[in-house]
Amino acid sequence: MLELAILGLLHESPMHGYELRKQLTTKLGAFRAAISYGSLYPTLRRLQTDGWISEGAPPAGMPASADEVPLLTGKRGRVVYTITAEGKERFQELLTAAGPETYDSEAGFGVHFAFFARTDPATRLRILEGRRRRVEERREGMRDVLSRAAERLDAYTLELQRHGLDACEREVRWLEELIANERNGTTPQPPSADPERSS
Amino acid sequence: MLELAILGLLHESPMHGYELRKQLTTKLGAFRAAISYGSLYPTLRRLQTDGWISEGAPPAGMPASADEVPLLTGKRGRVVYTITAEGKERFQELLTAAGPETYDSEAGFGVHFAFFARTDPATRLRILEGRRRRVEERREGMRDVLSRAAERLDAYTLELQRHGLDACEREVRWLEELIANERNGTTPQPPSADPERSS
DNA sequence: GTTAGCATGTAAGGAGTTACATGATTTT
DNA sequence: AAAATCATGTAACTCCTTACATGCTAAC
Numbered sequence: 001m002l003e004l005a006i007l008g009l010l011h012e013s014p015m016h017g018y019e020l021r022k023q024l025t026t027k028l029g030a031f032r033a034a035i036s037y038g039s040l041y042p043t044l045r046r047l048q049t050d051g052w053i054s055e056g057a058p059p060a061g062m063p064a065s066a067d068e069v070p071l072l073t074g075k076r077g078r079v080v081y082t083i084t085a086e087g088k089e090r091f092q093e094l095l096t097a098a099g100p101e102t103y104d105s106e107a108g109f110g111v112h113f114a115f116f117a118r119t120d121p122a123t124r125l126r127i128l129e130g131r132r133r134r135v136e137e138r139r140e141g142m143r144d145v146l147s148r149a150a151e152r153l154d155a156y157t158l159e160l161q162r163h164g165l166d167a168c169e170r171e172v173r174w175l176e177e178l179i180a181n182e183r184n185g186t187t188p189q190p191p192s193a194d195p196e197r198s199s
Numbered sequence: 200m201l202e203l204a205i206l207g208l209l210h211e212s213p214m215h216g217y218e219l220r221k222q223l224t225t226k227l228g229a230f231r232a233a234i235s236y237g238s239l240y241p242t243l244r245r246l247q248t249d250g251w252i253s254e255g256a257p258p259a260g261m262p263a264s265a266d267e268v269p270l271l272t273g274k275r276g277r278v279v280y281t282i283t284a285e286g287k288e289r290f291q292e293l294l295t296a297a298g299p300e301t302y303d304s305e306a307g308f309g310v311h312f313a314f315f316a317r318t319d320p321a322t323r324l325r326i327l328e329g330r331r332r333r334v335e336e337r338r339e340g341m342r343d344v345l346s347r348a349a350e351r352l353d354a355y356t357l358e359l360q361r362h363g364l365d366a367c368e369r370e371v372r373w374l375e376e377l378i379a380n381e382r383n384g385t386t387p388q389p390p391s392a393d394p395e396r397s398s
Numbered sequence: 399g400t401t402a403g404c405a406t407g408t409a410a411g412g413a414g415t416t417a418c419a420t421g422a423t424t425t426t
Numbered sequence: 427a428a429a430a431t432c433a434t435g436t437a438a439c440t441c442c443t444t445a446c447a448t449g450c451t452a453a454c
Contacts, residue, residue: 001413001414002413002414016433016434017433017434017435018432018433018434019433025340026340026344026348027356029337029340029341029344029360029363030341030359030360030362030363030364031359031363033303033304035414035415036414036415036416037433037434037435038414038415038416038417038435038436038437039413039414039415040434041434041435041436042435042436043413043414045435077421077422077423077432077433077434078422078432078433078434079433079434104232105232106305110359113355113359114355114356114359115355116353116355117353117354117355117356138228141224141225141228142228142229145225145228149225154315154316155316156312156313156314156315156316157226157313157316159377160229160230160309160312160313161228161229163229163373164228164229164230165229167366167369170366170369174362178358200441200442201441201442215405215406216405216406216407217404217405217406218405234442234443235442235443235444236405236406236407237407237408237409237442237443237444237445238441238442238443240406240407240408241407241408242441244407276404276405276406276449276450276451277404277405277406277450278405278406
């Protein structure tokens with residue numbers, strides 16, 4: 001989850017860890033709390049070991065916005081990370097290989113959705129439909145509880161189920177709309193994130 | 200989280216692990232997936248070590264529904280757990296000592312809410328207000344993103360923020376209603392869960 | 399008599415968090 | 427020169443999951 005999000009953000013532009021955390025907070029803020037440094041820095045280390053990202057400015061030929069990297073890399077302390085070519089492949093691979101984890105958890109679905117602009121249309125549709133199915137399953141579970149076991153439960157438990165059911169119904173409707181848009185091609189234009197840098 | 204939920208369910212009646220999991224699934228189903236056995240059984244072991252629950256039928260004087268425990272304890276394999284007096288104290292302590300973890304996570308709030316019928320009114324109010332505050336904070340974060348950074352973000356990221364914002368607004372309204380009810384005393388009757396057994 | 403579901407458990411590991419420790423830079 | 431905030435990191439731990447292993451019991 002973190003791996004995908006980091007690669008996705010570094011795909012847009014090189015950054016140091018602290019800045020990365022801020023951007024992660026806004027990008028993932030709709031479904032997750034801020035990630036901790038104790039999680040972020042070890043993960044950056046691991047991604048570097050794996051070869052998906054590298055320390056310092058991007059390789060020659062990619063000026064990397066000129067006001068970002070050159071000024072900061074010498075400053076001691078700050079470490080700017082840049083995604084590598086293999087990292088970009090890895091990112092696409094993670095985006096496309098979206099299994100059940102992607103539908104099951106709020107976080108799994110959220111991260112993938114957050115990078116839909118870089119995901120191919122077929123995968124987008126697959127994820128949206130997978131998610132819809134899971135939410136429908138949860139919805140049915142709550143409906144069953146409310147219709148079959150309502151008398152046995154206290155008012156607060158019932159209220160929790162009702163609120164949960166309502167949230168599920170809304171999410172399903174939201175997903176239906178998104179799915180319809182995908183099929184119509186009424187989709188926002190994906191990439192083209194400033195042609196100055198990166199792939 | 201699991202500890203609280205297990206104590207809460209065993210407070211209602213003695214049960215074996217498998218049955219416990221089923222009840223956990225419906226009780227917590229509105230905000231969490233089913234818990235795994237690999238998590239449940241070790242936790243039961245730990246609760247027993249700590250003295251909050253005990254293996255077998257409840258101590259003499261508490262018949263424990265007569266059709267549950269006596270028939271099953273001899274059956275080999277099935278282990279029925281009963282909450283102890285210390286376990287009941289522990290449960291109340293966990294219910295009342297509701298810190299920030301309770302407001303921060305969906306799960307933390309959900310478990311506490313699920314046992315509101317056994318929580319004292321002051322604590323209920325404190326938890327609801329704490330939760331409202333957190334959700335309002337998240338809501339403000341998303342509003343900021345949508346008003347200040349909207350042009351910089353792709354359509355999917357924006358859609359995620361909008362949907363998240365909508366969910367937060369709804370949750371705040373729901374909490375407002377619950378808080379108003381608590382203050383009015385328009386509250387469902389809490390305990391009195393069959394006077395045959397338990398405290 | 400074999401499949402399905404009931405029932406209990408262990409070992410290893412994933413994906414994070416908290417608490418701590420340190421130091422540079424900017425603002426007041 | 428003190429306080430805030432930027433910036434990086436480590437060690438220990440929490441809480442849970444997956445995968446595996448085992449055996450009983452009911453239904454077909």
